[in-house]
Amino acid sequence: MRVAIAGIVHETNTYCKQPTFANEFYQLRGKRMLETRGQESDVGGAIDTCERLGIEPVPLLYAAAQPSGTIESATYDAFKQEILDGLVSNGDIDGVMLCLHGAGVVEGIQDLEGDLARAVRVQMGEAVPVVASFDLHGNITQDMADALDGVFACHHYPHIDLHERAAEAVALIQRMLEENFRPVTHVSSAPMLIPFATTFIGAGKAKLAQILLAEEEQGVIDVSWFHGFPYTDIVHVGTSVAVTTEGDREQARRIGETLVEGLWADRETFRARSLSADEAVVEARREAEKTTRPVIIHETSDNCGGGAPGDGTHLLRAMLEAKLDNACFGFLVDPEVAGLCHEAGVGARLTVSLGGKYDDLHGAPLELTGYVKSLHDGRVTMRAMFKGSPLNLGPMARLVVDGMDVIVASRRSQTFDIEPFLAVGIDVMKYDYVALKSSAHFRAGFQELAGAIVTADPPGLTTLKLEVFPREHAPGPLWPVD
Ligand SMILES: [Zn+2]
Structure with a gap:
């Protein structure tokens, strides 16, 4: 046969x-x-x-x-x-x-x-x-x-x-x-x-x-x-x-x-509950008081796995402004900044304009000065969903900005598991806050290890607020938008 x-x-x-x-x-x-x-x-x-x-x-x-x-x-x-x-x-x-x-x-x-x-x-x-x-x-x-x-x-x-x-x-x-x-x-x-x-x-x-x-x-x-x-x-x-x-x-x-x-x-x-980035950070702080495990904050509205660019800055901006302690973010997609970090090399300090380049909806670029802690070629093997499959995130960098570890990748993908963190030397279990961009697939890799999971839904192409999308071709009224 x-x-x-x-x-x-x-x-x-x-x-x-x-x-x-x-x-x-x-x-x-x-x-x-x-x-x-x-x-x-x-x-x-x-x-x-x-x-x-x-x-x-x-x-x-x-x-x-x-x-x-x-x-x-x-x-x-x-x-x-x-x-x-x-x-x-x-x-x-x-x-x-x-x-x-x-x-x-x-x-x-x-x-x-x-x-x-x-x-x-x-x-x-x-x-x-x-x-x-x-x-x-x-x-x-x-x-x-x-x-x-x-x-x-x-x-x-x-x-x-x-x-x-x-x-x-x-x-x-x-x-x-x-x-x-x-x-x-x-x-x-x-x-x-x-x-x-x-x-x-x-x-x-x-x-x-x-x-x-x-x-x-x-x-x-x-x-x-x-x-x-x-x-x-x-x-x-x-x-x-x-x-x-x-x-x-x-x-x-x-x-x-x-x-x-x-x-x-x-x-x-x-029916989905929609929190802004700032509201999600406040909720994450509340959750962190109740657990010794990392609180995962996932930016559902900028999910490459639904077509969003992955370079949105709303959640990272809110986390930096709130000065969250012992936090990491994995990752934003910005090939330009990842390239600059690779050129500068490990140990360099540099000022970059990170993210927000795809459009205005996902937030403005962040002007940040950081220290290049580590670099990686971005080739990982998936361990939770798509277990055993290769994933190429392109050149990656771990930038330390105001004490926060911010991972930058070059190719669009959501975060599925801890591999992108491990690639740049981060053990997420040692952090109080772990931020990432994904809507649900990340749960296969993070639900078991999380103390709590908080959903951030700032403006983005994969927002839970489905009513913001115009529908010319819809056959008739649709719940929950009409
Ligand atoms: Zn699907």
Whole structure:
């Protein structure tokens, strides 16, 4: 049995001012995709599962970029064509596994995944199984699901189970071929936007537990709760449940509709609390009095993992003004300042204009004088979410400013785990305050070690205040913005 593996993964924030081009995609082709073996990612899970089940993987193309603006059409067209060509030129293919996100938007195409899945389906014909794994932040449609034989979104946010869902998707191909049946997927949607809601605590955790119970029913292959990605202006933005059954469409519809009614009924539990940077610092101080462990302050509104620049200065400014003792910040994205620190060298003192260069929304640049404590090339191996995967943050520097350790990186990423801190010699357990930019993925690496977690939501492209984003394409009123 031979299964083709391909993917285009992008979470598109249509409110970003710049489009996304091919050079921003991390691209693995052919045999190089096999290097993801053992990584806890969608593609790594797909490769591992093929090999475990005795399936020959036929790796075509895996292209993934940091969340950012709308994808340039020529970029998408080239990736799509490369995948379609690969399906023809690689001999007999028994099934296709697509690694997707679900919130991809291309110039002129609001539904990247639907477009790609349909093209693959047309090329392979009705008889060949085509399945896909997704990120739970996908804005999914029935149209997308109809082109596929199975829809498998990660269940957790942080996404610690991408490889497990990819494994289920690949296993379904084998089952379909051996047992000769045709699954169906029904997508039920609610007119609601969930502000980033982790499944590690609170309302998200409780709701996920309820939803997963539905997977126990006889005949159900998968139940995927798509939280949706709210930072996009498209017609199918929103929250959905996709239920894949062994062929009973009515069963899939019944389960999906019931779960979506439950999500709607409980919508107020997802309403987010939004603190300014200054308010978050005050709250962090209160929390620090109650614990000997570090208090994590996460700047959710400047999350590269949702399309924000990562160079925002609101939280760092508030922390410096409050003169927080024994604090570190990991990290701001500013290649210019990281470069200056590398030129100056360890031990140098220099004055820099840090951050705030992308736009005015994320705060003004901070004029700071600091001491270069250490430098790093920025290449780390992830240890929590995406465990085992490489991450390249570009040249990094640890600047000490008024006693506070401020890490500067060169490439956009949110902070997932303690690796960026360790890289520049920081043991976060020795700090009272640890600041970072992420919305929920950081929890996979920090929740266990934190004394408390405080959310800062100053202005930014991934703010929890969803009402600030104009919506030309929304299908109608959406909770909680209308
Ligand atoms: Zn996601």
